[in-house]
Amino acid sequence: MDRHDVSSDVTAEHVAQLHQEDLKIEEQFDCKGMTYWFDAERKTAFCLIKAPNKEAVCKMHDFAHGVLPHKIIEVDETIVESFLGRIEDPKKTSDTEINIIDDPAFRCIMYLELSHNSMERQNNYQYSLFSEKIHQSIIKTFKKYEGRVVQSDNESYLASFKSISNAISCAFNLQHKLKFVIPKFEKSFKKVKIGLSAGLPVEEKAGLFEDTVNLSKTICQLINSPITITNDVRVYYEKRHTNDFLKNELVQSLNLSEEAFIKNFTDCLEKIWNDPNFQIQNFAKLLGYSQSQFYRKVKSLTGKSPVQFLSDYKLDKSIEFIHHKKGNISEIAFDCGFNSPSYFSKCFFKKYHILPSQYQLTC
Incomplete structure (x- = not known):
């Protein structure tokens, strides 16, 4: 392309x-x-x-x-x-000699993630039943708002919308509907998080919609909000609607400076997250912030201190490594940036209330 x-x-x-x-x-x-x-x-x-x-x-x-x-x-x-939505020319829309196609490739990309407690879902038949019910509800809602599912694994969904208005309405509908689909006693599901970004299929990076997809996924996972939207999404929506939805407690709208911080923060995070010798105070220097500015930025966006965020990020990565069987517990501990397997096990137990070696047996 x-x-x-x-x-x-x-x-x-x-x-x-x-x-x-x-x-x-x-x-x-x-x-x-x-x-x-x-x-x-x-x-x-x-x-x-x-x-x-x-x-x-x-x-x-x-x-x-x-x-x-x-x-x-x-x-x-x-x-x-x-x-x-297509890979060939649409039918002629007018009685002309040539087929004039005035069809934008601009899309709003939604990344939806079901935040759950991995410790509570092993060999759980009830989990499977609820998971399928939730999946069907999400797919049905996407179709209602003309969203196209690009990828899904029943825990996360990537969807494409031609209309930003439809994407935002879909996000609200999903948050409302899934409150009733997920019973209050089903503790394995904690919350539904959604990130919305918009862009063009060919941008700076090499993949199709890669910049837009990465941003929607990042803000979904990083920001402490049920629905997070980029500045472009907000601006486009406000041109066509009132901005009442921005006052809704479910939505956090990022400004350009926040988006720039998130991109720089995640780029840096990918480089240092598994370095056991990296000091958190150096994070602020790398991004050009004072310690207090960096703390406030991270805390306001993620709801966590920089130290807590990095610790949780490493532990979440360790869960992925265990599931994908990327070595024994000691190897995973070092690969995830912990100085020793014993300290890794201590942190893992504190967060998940189970030792990593015991958890590995359930996978």
Whole structure:
């Protein structure tokens, strides 16, 4: 898939004509133009092309009309369809010689995570029953608001929405509905968290919607709020609606500085989280904050102190490592940044009320 950032005077008809020029000579370059998307508001166009390599795409465009793409990424057509809803030209929408497609590729991406207590769900038949009931309720709600499920594992869901308004309404509906689907006595499920971000399929990173997906997932997992939305989502929504929903206690809307902090924080976290010699006070220096500023930032966004957040992050990683059988307990302890297996076991027991060696036996 390639991305073209076009000038303000380019119309959907112009892009349709360029697409036709590609189709006339595509075979010469062993290419096949499958379809495209054009966004008149953001002045972007995206072409989906079967080609042997990126060079063939550039040569075809250059020979056909001379308009070269600004960026090209490799994509899986199944994933493209999951995000965007089609991998071929839609039927003609008007009685014209060419098929003019004025169809934006801009999407609102939702990441939903069911926060549960892993200690309470082992070999639990009741858990399986509730899990399936919750899954069906989530899928039904996505369909109601025209959301497309890209990935799911019954504990987390990634969905794509063409309409930001629909995505926000869906998030509220899910939070409301799942309160009644999950019984109060079912302690294994603690809460439902949702992150909403919006963007284009080809951005800075190499994957399809990769920047947007990463941000929606990060804010869902990191921020201490049932529903967290990015600044772009809020701005877009407020252009078309009142902002009453922002006053709702379920929603936290991030500003641009908070988003920048979260991106830098998570980038740094990925580099240092399993370094046993890393001192938490150095975290603030790496990000350019004083100790007090860093503490307030992390506490306000995550609900935890930096020390507690890093400790919980390591322990959550250890759960993943145990489930995926990435070594024995001692190896996992060191891989997750603990100085000794005994200290790891002490921290693990304090949080989960079971020793990691005992928990490993249940997996």
